[in-house]
Amino acid sequence: MRSKLLVSAATAATLLLAVPAAAATPNPGATPTPGAPGAGDPYYPSYGDGGYRVTHYDLRLKYQPATDQLEGTATLLATATQDLSSFDLDLALNVSEVLVNGHPAKFTVGDVHKLAVTPQQPLARGSRATVVVRYAGVPSTVSTYGFDAWLRTPDGAVIADEPEAAWWWFPSNDHPTDKATFDISVLVPDGTQVISNGVLTSQSSKLGWTRYEWRQNKPEATYLATLAIGKYDISTGTSPSGIPVLNAYSPDLGDNADSARASVERTGELVDWLAGYFGPYPFDSVGGYVPNVPTHYALETQGRVFYSPAQFAHGANPSVVVHELAHQWYGDSVSLQRWSDIWLNEGFATYAQWLWSEHEGEGTAQQLADYVYSSHPAEDAFWSVKPGDPGADNQFDAAVYDRGALAIQVLRTTIGDEAFFKLLKAWPAEHRYGNGTIAQFQALAEQLSGKQLDGVFQTWLYTPSKPVLPAAGVKAQAAPAEPRSWQQIKSAQQH
Template sequence: MSRRLGGRWVAGVAAVAAAVVVLVSCTGGRQAEPGFRAGSVDLADPYVPGSGNGGYDVAHYDLGVRYDPAHDRLTGRAEITATATQRLSRFNLDLSGLDVSSVTVDGAPAEHRRDDGELVVTPRDGLGSGSRFTVEVAYAGVPEPIADGVLGSGGFQHTDDGAIALGQPHSAATWFPVNDHPSDKATYDIEVTVPDGLAALSNGVPGERSSAAGWTTWRWAEGSPMASYLTTLVIGDYRVTTGEHGGKPLVTAVPTGLPATGPEAASMARTGEIADFLATRFGPYPFESYGGVVVADARIGYALETQSRPVYGPGFFRAGEPNYAVVTHELAHQWFGNSVALARWGDIWLNEGFASYAEWLWEEHDGGRSAQRNFELQYAATDWSRRTLDPGPGQMFSTAVYKRGALTVHALRRTVGDDAFFEILRAWTTERRDGTATTADLVALAERVSGRSLGTFFDTWLTGAAPPALP
């Protein structure tokens, strides 16, 4: 994700009713049997208390939503496939606001209740450890955004011409039931039905569109595992450009109220070129589609690396010039943060440090300052009292995470040499592709590839309170 603070980067359902299908754990007829127990109500990540749920692992979400902007009303269908990781009597899904009318587990009606932002599901029969199951949830209502406190309002937000569902670390639970933590990635099929004339953009490969009775259904498929906060919906009056790059679809969109030759469109036009450059440094592009969406709503004061199709807030283009730095940052996240996702939010520098460093690589490649010069300037400007690793919930999007993180990446390059450094990056994106990772995982890999002990190096650059010696 990119933010702009003080002038710097801080980083298809046409039916009216819908049902959400979710794979989860249950309590029911076998609840009293020994060994069956409820799944945990959150994953104990101190950065996002209450988010995520235990006892199961989601493999796939099949979502269908219908949105009526005139009444700000959403109806939804989701079919989620999951596997129980324990003997489950009951399980939770994260869901904010929306009203649930029915839930089934493997086709059988299941008891359900709401507990604030949780949907608590008790199946008729307990679920055995290792068993694969499906849950359907029918829901509807007026979606409500989430007050983030750091980035501002996130989640599903009504706009003048439609809606935007976007946010980090939360947004997904405002428009579908979900295990809302990046450690439980899943694949997605998403159908979005909107009034004719509006675009409905989401993640992944575009599918066939269909229209009936004044409504159009847009279809999207993300076949690579995706963290829930990387899902998005952008609905409204957009100029959508669909092409191909490297044999894969490339879909970009800009509000129709902006000029076709403006800085927003010019920035989106270099998406494929920038992704190709990053592939020479990080390894093959990890997904089956490319793209980007510019939004005009000033409430979106950030850019977010939503998988395969980043979303860019309007502030990044206010200077009237193309902004290739932010495009580079969000595209770099497709490797660092999306394909290789966080196991816990305290390691967010693994996302933002590498994406910020990618900006330096692109600037050098595009004829600007060298990565080394950017390193020198940022080193001199850094407040070393602020830690990069495990910075605390209120500092997740701080300069220490972004810029000190980038300093750490370049210092690693200087320490191990270019050959080992780029081998480390490519090994990371290859070996950890489609999975999750921690800082300890990166340290172990860097030590293995370089043949050097690097624990003290990472401690000094990520958490030390004094300026490290320059490598």
């Protein structure tokens, strides 16, 4: 697990940006202080750091599939948000060196994923800094808070998890409010492939090693960065509107191989269909990959969705593809401001599946809402989870998805289709590449509809009991039939 990364002085020099000396001078009269230990999220108070923001990550990695040995040099372009004496990075691997603006910095390992860095000179508020971290380790042996996010495959590894994944492979300010662009360069033995977010800008081989260079030029939350290393069958093309599509499949998916391909190969069709509801697709490429892993979840890794083979164990499942692609607008382009806003991600991705069900004639959004409401009696714990603030332990509870989508259907019937479908496009347009809160979403809904919606949001998102039905909207039925789309919709809720 302990390994020193050897990087030439010339290579290190090319990774550093010149920063004026004055940039490291604190503001007159100010006393530099450490960055806040965390980004301020009540669900995950230790995640991230409050003293700086990252604009870009440049990751140069070397990986050995046979041993799971990962070596890396990460260059972060950061801006201090206060007069900063020290700051934290989130990383669970072993660090051999840290440079700040080209000078060696002191560093200590604190919490299970915290690297405390003290530069030689404090950083002034508003100044830009270049932080270089050299690190190494065997990610599959790293466990934090009792879980592992790095997944080994028969021929390599995959990283895709939520709400945290970055710690296992690069240092970061790990919170969705600090989004950045990415360049990811990975060196692997010849015959091994590397898949990541964005666009493949270069592939070259030398002396038995192949380097893959991926670029994500749109802001991305750290947990949405993904990496898949191994052997894949790759297909490329474009959507009907011209969006580049890249999909990849492990060659050893067994009985799930054909159903996975029959689902994920519809990505181009489905992303264009969703654009009709949510507006223009926000990224430069789209696609998904299906590695040979034993997990049961899918994840909306930005522009390159991760799917578990188990998602397709019962046949083709375009509904889960719709769910993850909907996240490209609701969750990826517009990311949550804090993890309690998870309804803005999962409620709307689930509702996209309801719209797809309606499109396919397998149950209307109203029929699905009726079914969800009637399937859970008042005493069911389902109603005790508040989709608008479910708590960290219930962040991915079924209620966040199903009651969350039910709340959206109630909102739709309250404000009417004209305002509702304007709202679906207005939200990702107004907050494109940024972050948003439920309160901001409510304000936009009120602005577009001309209606006061406190009662709707409070009742359906924040009341820990079964709401009374509004006069118009969901219909009370004793036992409505299960819509044909229901089982496929539920399969997207595995985390």
